[in-house]
Amino acid sequence: MLIPCPHCGTRPVEEFTFLGDASVKRPASNDPSSMEQWYDYVYLRNNPKGRFDEFVHHSGGCRAWLVISRDTETHEVFGCVTVRDYGKTKGGKA
Amino acid sequence: MPKAPVRSKPVAVAEVILPRVSPLADVAVQGRFGADRGAPGVTFSVRHPLSIATVIARAGKGKATAQALAEYEPRWAGPDQYFVVAQGRGEGALYRELKSALDGIASVSDQSHGRVIIRIEGPKVRNVLAKGTPVDLHADEFPAGKSALTQMAHVGVHMTRVGEDAFELSVFRGFSESFWEWITEQAEEFGYQVR
Numbered sequence: 536m537l538i539p540c541p542h543c544g545t546r547p548v549e550e551f552t553f554l555g556d557a558s559v560k561r562p563a564s565n566d567p568s569s570m571e572q573w574y575d576y577v578y579l580r581n582n583p584k585g586r587f588d589e590f591v592h593h594s595g596g597c598r599a600w601l602v603i604s605r606d607t608e609t610h611e612v613f614g615c616v617t618v619r620d621y622g623k624t625k626g627g628k629a
Numbered sequence: 630m631p632k633a634p635v636r637s638k639p640v641a642v643a644e645v646i647l648p649r650v651s652p653l654a655d656v657a658v659q660g661r662f663g664a665d666r667g668a669p670g671v672t673f674s675v676r677h678p679l680s681i682a683t684v685i686a687r688a689g690k691g692k693a694t695a696q697a698l699a700e701y702e703p704r705w706a707g708p709d710q711y712f713v714v715a716q717g718r719g720e721g722a723l724y725r726e727l728k729s730a731l732d733g734i735a736s737v738s739d740q741s742h743g744r745v746i747i748r749i750e751g752p753k754v755r756n757v758l759a760k761g762t763p764v765d766l767h768a769d770e771f772p773a774g775k776s777a778l779t780q781m782a783h784v785g786v787h788m789t790r791v792g793e794d795a796f797e798l799s800v801f802r803g804f805s806e807s808f809w810e811w812i813t814e815q816a817e818e819f820g821y822q823v824r
Contacts, residue, residue, distance in 0.1 A: 543779075546779075550763075595778075595779065595780040597778055598778075
């Protein structure tokens with residue numbers, strides 16, 4: 536799998552470290568009533584088939600945090616952006 | 630009556646200057662190795678002693694940092710990050726100079742003792758490097774002056790093309806011996822010289 540790093544160009548997957556789902560949102564509240572949301576945020580992950588956004592760290596290159604959008608079934612890569620740019624787009628879109 | 634504590638006289642501390650020793654001093658033995666027919670495919674040399682500093686631009690100061698560094702031939706080392714390399718400078722001189730030149734726009738740290746730069750040049754240089762890195766080394770994609778961060782043999786390498794057939798590889802000091810052994814082994818089939 537080749538990943539188009541916005542800083543380094545196309546690099547193989549071996550240079551990257553995966554962190555997981557980039558779509559999870561940290562609950563805004565620390566109130567005990569929001570424990571359900573916190574449980575969801577910390578522990579529960581979807582395992583979708585198809586397009587999926589996930590965090591990667593380019594540990595073997597520029598050491599930047601990135602978000603890659605790929606197909607979990609075919610490994611087709613749709614895009615790769617820095618986390619900063621990912622955060623700027625509403626709802627996130629790699 | 631308890632004894633009064635013995636007070637030693639203040640001793641004048643002489644300034645100790647430790648000579649810089651290349652971590653590859655005992656490993657990078659000069660000579661001709663590997664395939665011994667014809668001219669060597671590549672030539673290795675260790676650039677030592679060298680002044681090396683990293684420069685990391687503060688938030689929003691990327692352009693200002695790049696402009697301030699223009700005369701130093703900075704080597705790209707990540708987004709808004711650079712290596713600056715200089716030869717023949719005194720201990721810490723490059724670091725102090727950069728620190729005052731970039732005051733307020735970038736953070737500077739001295740890496741002179743932390744990194745080792747190995748120069749590799751010759752007609753087979755691309756063949757040797759291609760065994761370790763996925764980076765496209767063709768001159769159209771990777772011209773002289775360009776740098777890349779990559780991994781070779783599990784070692785993080787900062788690579789700069791310094792000429793048509795010449796590259797400089799910067800690795801952490803502690804990895805340099807193992808990296809040296811790996812890369813010279815890759816060059817054996819072409820024959821190599823150590824200078």
